[in-house]
Amino acid sequence: MSFTATSATSDERAIRLEGLVKSWKGPSGPVHAVRGIDVTISRGETVALLGPNGAGKSTTIDMILGLARPDAGHVSVFGRAPSDAVKLGLVGGMLQTGALIRGLSVHELIAMVASLYPDPLDIAEVLELAGLTDAAEHRTEKLSGGQTQRARFAVAVVSNPELLILDEPTVAMDVEGRRAFWVAMRGFAARGKTVMFATHYLEEADTNADRAVLLAHGRIVADGPTTEIKGRVGTRTIRATLPGVASDELAAIAGVNSAERHGDAVTLVCADSDQAIRELLPRYPEARDIEITGAGLEDAFVRLTGEPDDELPATGTQAQSAR
Amino acid sequence: MTTATYTRYELLRTVRERRLMFFGFGFPLVLYFIIAVPNRHMQDFANSGVPAPLYYMVSLASFGTMMSMVSLGGRIAGEREAGWTRQLRITPLSPRAYLRAKVMTGYTMAALSLGLLYIAGATLGVSLSAGEWIRTTLLIAVALLPFAALGIGLGHLLTVDSVGPAIGGTVSLLALVSGTWFPITSGFLHDLGQFLPSYWLVQAGRVSIDGQPWGALGWAVVLGWTVVLVAFAGWAYMRDTGRV
Numbered sequence: 001m002s003f004t005a006t007s008a009t010s011d012e013r014a015i016r017l018e019g020l021v022k023s024w025k026g027p028s029g030p031v032h033a034v035r036g037i038d039v040t041i042s043r044g045e046t047v048a049l050l051g052p053n054g055a056g057k058s059t060t061i062d063m064i065l066g067l068a069r070p071d072a073g074h075v076s077v078f079g080r081a082p083s084d085a086v087k088l089g090l091v092g093g094m095l096q097t098g099a100l101i102r103g104l105s106v107h108e109l110i111a112m113v114a115s116l117y118p119d120p121l122d123i124a125e126v127l128e129l130a131g132l133t134d135a136a137e138h139r140t141e142k143l144s145g146g147q148t149q150r151a152r153f154a155v156a157v158v159s160n161p162e163l164l165i166l167d168e169p170t171v172a173m174d175v176e177g178r179r180a181f182w183v184a185m186r187g188f189a190a191r192g193k194t195v196m197f198a199t200h201y202l203e204e205a206d207t208n209a210d211r212a213v214l215l216a217h218g219r220i221v222a223d224g225p226t227t228e229i230k231g232r233v234g235t236r237t238i239r240a241t242l243p244g245v246a247s248d249e250l251a252a253i254a255g256v257n258s259a260e261r262h263g264d265a266v267t268l269v270c271a272d273s274d275q276a277i278r279e280l281l282p283r284y285p286e287a288r289d290i291e292i293t294g295a296g297l298e299d300a301f302v303r304l305t306g307e308p309d310d311e312l313p314a315t316g317t318q319a320q321s322a323r
Numbered sequence: 324m325t326t327a328t329y330t331r332y333e334l335l336r337t338v339r340e341r342r343l344m345f346f347g348f349g350f351p352l353v354l355y356f357i358i359a360v361p362n363r364h365m366q367d368f369a370n371s372g373v374p375a376p377l378y379y380m381v382s383l384a385s386f387g388t389m390m391s392m393v394s395l396g397g398r399i400a401g402e403r404e405a406g407w408t409r410q411l412r413i414t415p416l417s418p419r420a421y422l423r424a425k426v427m428t429g430y431t432m433a434a435l436s437l438g439l440l441y442i443a444g445a446t447l448g449v450s451l452s453a454g455e456w457i458r459t460t461l462l463i464a465v466a467l468l469p470f471a472a473l474g475i476g477l478g479h480l481l482t483v484d485s486v487g488p489a490i491g492g493t494v495s496l497l498a499l500v501s502g503t504w505f506p507i508t509s510g511f512l513h514d515l516g517q518f519l520p521s522y523w524l525v526q527a528g529r530v531s532i533d534g535q536p537w538g539a540l541g542w543a544v545v546l547g548w549t550v551v552l553v554a555f556a557g558w559a560y561m562r563d564t565g566r567v
Contacts, residue, residue: 066413086415089415092413095406098405098406098409098410100407101407102336103336104332108332115326115328116414152410
């Protein structure tokens with residue numbers, strides 16, 4: 001292999017998506033998974049692809065990895081076609097659906113994958129990075145859920161890729177597993193690598209990425225630094241029992257975006273719930289049964305896009321599109 | 324960058340699969356002893372002119388190797404379900420190298436199965452000349468080509484739930500109509516069998532019995548099916564990986 005890492009990746013744009021469109025054949029007609037995505041990710045960025053199930057995250061990732069071909073539009077990875085970037089070992093991916101093959105130890109599995117690449121990392125280094133040094137001699141079928149995901153992470157990074165793509169890597173992991181996983185991811189990103197991960201947890205995006213790209217039914221609805229995105233979608237809801245106060249009056253409270261009443265129960269959607277509760281209580285001390293909840297990402301998307309996500313396919317459809 | 328290491332690990336994890344070891348190798352071996360031991364003194368089995376232990380050694384060699392090859396499909400279907408096939412597609416491993424490793428795995432399993440049956444035969448007094456052993460083995464290797472393609476095709480076409488019955492059913496039926504279990508010397512089954520690759524796989528084993536290697540028909544049938552089933556495997560692979 002005569003390419004050096006520099007010449008193979010001289011393009012400073014790690015990912016460039018232009019007018020990307022992709023539909024799948026679903027059980028009840030076509031599923032318009034991606035409906036026009038334009039985005040550029042620069043080298044060294046850690047970007048969260050944030051969106052509810054069926055937003056088009058996995059489909060977009062499949063196209064970046066060359067596993068699916070766009071119906072329209074263009075994908076380039078370090079200025080190359082995805083399949084060429086994959087052949088050069090520039091891209092590592094951890095797919096959404098996936099188990100490990102049986103019959104090998106973790107060390108053997110990583111060595112097997114490493115052998116396919118021109119310039120892999122040292123196996124011990126990868127095990128250390130993924131927090132699997134102690135499990136190196138364990139058979140893949142004997143690992144815990146968290147260890148399995150970290151072994152899949154190790155498979156994705158052993159090639160020492162310039163771009164690492166993770167599709168909902170912490171699904172079905174417990175709190176401790178998630179924490180250990182993100183430590184491993186940040187350890188890899190700290191090497192100057194470009195990382196893109198899909199998630200439907202705002203918190204994960206906020207904690208682990210510099211930038212978030214929000215997808216909803218196949219389009220980008222917001223793109224910016226995670227702090228800014230969090231302010232836009234991170235609204236909270238106050239629910240209380242409060243008879244005899246008009247919803248107009250409640251909506252006028254500072255920090256409240258909108259208010260609704262159902263019988264004696266009121267629901268206040270707040271941009272700043274801290275401020276709203278401070279004003280609400282002195283003004284209406286009779287308010288009781290107060291609950292403050294973070295809005296789900298799905299609610300946030302409905303507000304951002306101004307329409308209910310009617311084309312949200314069932315989880316089954318997404319599992320199918322992942323094939 | 325070489326795929327030798329990859330292939331070596333493929334083989335390693337295959338031989339570590341205990342269930343596969345038992346059903347792939349243990350089953351034909353047990354069957355052989357059950358059938359051949361009670362008849363081991365029968366010097367002219369079913370008027371075939373050969374002793375029962377030899378007759379059934381070559382029968383089970385064809386059955387066992389065919390099963391080893393087609394069983395590739397079960398492993399491939401399992402890897403697809405686990406998402407491993409997709410994971411490999413985002414590595415530089417070429418489809419050619421991937422398929423080559425699968426075929427080599429199939430041949431290694433077939434060779435182990437064959438070796439065990441040869442040893443089992445020898446313990447029951449089967450004795451052949453070196454030339455006969457070699458010729459039989461080489462012809463079996465050629466006759467297994469279509470079955471390697473069949474296994475790969477089924478593995479990329481079927482789900483992990485349906486591939487098992489499909490493989491078991493196909494192999495059992497082919498073995499039956501191809502004269503594995505008892506000689507079929509005339510009639511419809513004989514006429515049909517001659518056009519099946521499994522018939523010539525059984526005949527490859529019988530080289531050591533009647534000394535007749537394949538004629539033109541044998542080569543034509545085996546190579547013809549190889550072409551057809553390689554095309555089938557290629558189609559199934561392309562369809563599965565969305566490269567059509």
